[in-house]
Amino acid sequence: MKVFKIPEATVMRLSVYSRYLYQLGREGVETVSSGDIAKGVGVSSAQVRKDLAYFGEFGTRGVGYKVEELYNHIIKILGLDQQWNVMIVGAGKLGSALALYQGFAERGFNITTVLDVDENIIGTKLGNIEVEPLEVLETRVKERNITIGVVAVPASAAQDVTDQLIKAGVKAILNFSPRVLKVPREVVLRNVDLSVNLEVLSFNLVFNS
């Protein structure tokens, strides 16, 4: 029921702010100004205040923000005050790295299931998750209440896997394959295209010289 539209850049920055606040919290800092945050994460102080202003008033004029309080607010805004069950499809190099990464659990993302089609991979363990065959996709999504699907299969299989995830009831998809995916409007899609990132670097190297 979105009324205001929040810039995606704002959401991404909030995520970064929250991690900086977490760090400050652990260092024992109790209050922080928009300028401090700005300095810490490399944006302007006006930007920090603007980003927060979309969601309410969290600070005290003349004083700043309470680190812990602001942190909790942002965590809530980002939906990280709850657990999200995640399925990774494709237990290759990248899928395995993601499955083994502890950082996601710390932020409330529970990687409950990893699937593959390769007989040699199915049955192996990634940490304490056993890789299961693609056939159980729908069953697992339903019984484990999985809302987020991660696509880490070759480009040729990406759309097919995506369709299966959506049919099974997944609400959001993080796509690592270099393929433009078609999803219904109500499904949230994000693409992480690692090649594009390298190519932006090479462009800048050529262009700025």
Added chain:
Amino acid sequence: MKVFKIPEATVMRLSVYSRYLYQLGREGVETVSSGDIAKGVGVSSAQVRKDLAYFGEFGTRGVGYKVEELYNHIIKILGLDQQWNVMIVGAGKLGSALALYQGFAERGFNITTVLDVDENIIGTKLGNIEVEPLEVLETRVKERNITIGVVAVPASAAQDVTDQLIKAGVKAILNFSPRVLKVPREVVLRNVDLSVNLEVLSFNLVFNS
């Protein structure tokens, strides 16, 4: 000496267009309109034309673009008509996945060197690259003419590794650690923050419901 500023979003889209054109080329398609490209990658046709207009006139009115020709132009724009030597620092889960990924070489990114500090990892092979100790960083950057450094170490080591890369002469850095890095203005930096991506999903799941 940059005269016009090109939106970063434009550069990212060009990368996506180029891959779509590559695909079309392999399917034997010879000409394509801005509308076709738009449909294929999910943007507007005006956007496609505007993006290209920053760099010249590549099409024929009433006809469209020659697939191969436009592809070559974009490859040139992105600096992919040359080889880039890349060093990955951190041969953990993510660094290994990146080192073993064939897709980068296909786009002109030559991963020549992978470094780590862990005695158990140094000396092991990733494909045909042997993981070497961090100590050789400067030597390798120089002798192998490395211009791009990939930071795939824990956040606590990220700034230190970055400083070493820059001191050794690397011109661009792709950072996978969840840490805001400080780099001199002339060094190109891009952050790939995988947690942020998941958090944008959870935000949208909460916000749009």
Added chain:
DNA sequence: AGCATTTTGTGAAAAAAATATCTATTATTT
């Protein structure tokens, strides 16, 4: 050859985002 059709390239308009400025509120100092 003339006319209809397609589709680029582009200037103008609109929308979105970032930045700067101003105002109000709190805390601190004198």
Added chain:
DNA sequence: AAATAATAGATATTTTTTTCACAAAATGCT
């Protein structure tokens, strides 16, 4: 208690990016 300083929140301005819309080519059809 008044003056001063700090800083959030609101508003205004500027900049950037996207979208729109149309004239200018190129093609093909009659």
